[in-house]
């Protein structure tokens with residue numbers, strides 16, 4: 001059986017957690033079909049990651065380690081991935097469906113004259129083909145797709161696949177070298193700008209506290225931020241809050257924002273328009289706080305609380321502090 | 325500056341999705357179609373660049389059925405100079421590589437400095453036609469841009485990354501995909517709508533690559549339990565916290 005190749009995404013000296021979820025899923029499939037799991041790590045100074053990855057039980061780690069890959073840029077990373085694909089000729093390439101993973105998947109599919117399936121929520125290997133389920137229309141429907149060509153290129157949605165970690169063990173590490181051409185340097189990274197507070201990434205957060213037009217003013221988001229800090233949550237927003245300029249665009253949840261599936265989504269002053277629901281209704285548990293008992297958000301809320309958020313949220317915060 | 329924007333016709337985001345009898349596709353009756361929101365942002369950016377540089381041409385290009393002509397007319401009304409329609413009744417079934425190849429085959433015959441796409445079409449959410457297109461044309465691709473500046477045949481773009489953004493410098497021509505925040509798209513003016521009728525509108529037929537993906541089934545997402553109201557006002561807060569702890573076991 002041909003192996004399964006998993007791309008491990010790293011940033012700023014850390015492995016991105018969705019990559020480890022992807023690796024865990026690769027292990028489960030590989031065990032079913034008796035295939036090997038090969039993971040690929042690319043970057044400058046990434047050897048130390050091999051050990052961390054070993055806790056997700058790959059059979060082998062391919063390392064592309066060179067200052068050429070210090071900046072995480074698609075053009076150069078595509079080269080590294082092509083090198084790995086050529087070397088091991090896998091059944092499937094799995095990446096996590098982060099923005100970078102999705103861009104790589106698209107670029108590679110063109111190289112291999114195939115198409116990637118992005119943002120999958122389940123995958124299986126049946127009768128010689130990969131079959132994946134993927135949300136469409138921002139989650140208003142789900143399609144089951146069969147891949148006709150090999151290798152399949154599939155990206156897995158963060159927070160959907162279970163992370164399984166075992167004791168780190170020794171894995172085979174193999175270094176490969178990649179030569180870059182002038183064409184691979186047509187994109188140059190000039191600067192990385194991080195927002196001042198270290199934020200939990202919306203699509204990777206276990207808990208999201210989201211605010212809508214009902215927040216009335218940008219300053220009022222302070223109470224949501226306080227709640228988020230207590231719960232180690234990310235702060236999201238409806239489009240109304242974003243379009244009012246209260247929150248950055250990157251915080252928008254919904255069909256034209258982020259699709260999220262946290263364990264807990266707390267919607268404050270959000271009515272629950274269809275475009276908003278599309279982006280968050282696969283959350284495991286939804287709490288809605290809204291003063292209008294007829295707001296559509298209550299139709300999807302596991303726990304709805306009718307009331308003025310400016311009273312309810314602070315009281316919720318106090319109650320949580322009491323008990324945690 | 326000649327700029328090509330790739331645009332797609334998609335069901336309005338207000339649409340309640342109904343699955344057709346074949347169990348694999350969208351039931352068409354009653355569905356209203358719009359220009360995909362991110363493509364609207366891409367087109368707006370193209371128009372702004374053209375206005376800034378005071379010259380060149382903005383072309384709107386689509387692959388789609390006869391009805392996609394309406395989408396292209398919207399683009400012309402917004403201010404695009406020319407529309408190209410790759411006509412294909414089977415477009416909804418094609419995979420991203422087939423769509424990207426069709427776009428590339430037509431683009432190869434055009435003069436361009438820049439290609440703009442949406443970050444994803446809000447129907448299939450494939451998020452890859454732009455990147456595929458860039459490889460087929462052998463030019464760079466940057467996805468999710470929130471700012472674009474051009475000088476000396478180079479573009480400086482902001483790209484959204486986790487917890488912030490990165491600034492990238494890219495040689496042109498290149499393909500960029502538009503993320504929300506890049507701009508606020510304009511509405512077509514009455515004058516725009518009138519002049520759209522007189523603008524060049526080309527139709528093309530191309531051969532498509534065979535699909536590497538096959539859709540087996542379309543289904544509804546698992547339904548959620550019916551919503552439940554815990555109570556009213558601050559009095560209900562202790563109960564809510566108790567439920568989250570003891571029933572949902574989340575916090």
Ligand SMILES: Cc1cc2nc3c(=O)[nH]c(=O)nc-3n(C[C@H](O)[C@H](O)[C@H](O)COP(=O)(O)OP(=O)(O)OC[C@H]3O[C@@H](n4cnc5c(N)ncnc54)[C@H](O)[C@@H]3O)c2cc1C
Pocket residue numbers: 211212213214215237238239240241252253254255256257258268269270271272273274275276279289290291292295307308309310337361
């Ligand atoms: C093409 C397109 C794409 C879109 N994409 C998105 C998207 O990705 N994401 C998105 O969110 N929207 C999207 N929308 C917009 C969507 O249709 C709604 O307009 C938007 O979600 C409404 O935001 P909201 O719920 O914050 O505001 P509103 O609908 O105005 O709701 C505010 C709610 O706050 C409640 N409230 C007010 N004061 C209080 C208080 N003191 N205490 C408690 N509750 C209070 C009110 O009862 C009300 O229910 C899109 C629209 C279009 C046309």
Ligand SMILES: Nc1ncnc2c1ncn2[C@@H]1O[C@H](COP(=O)(O)O)[C@@H](O)[C@H]1O
Pocket residue numbers: 329330331332360362363366385386387388415420423427440441442443444445446448449450451452453454
């Ligand atoms: N049929 C199409 N015709 C023209 N452009 C398209 C088509 N499909 C996708 N695109 C472009 O590619 C982007 C990404 O689409 P997708 O990969 O389908 O999510 C869209 O925002 C469009 O800019």
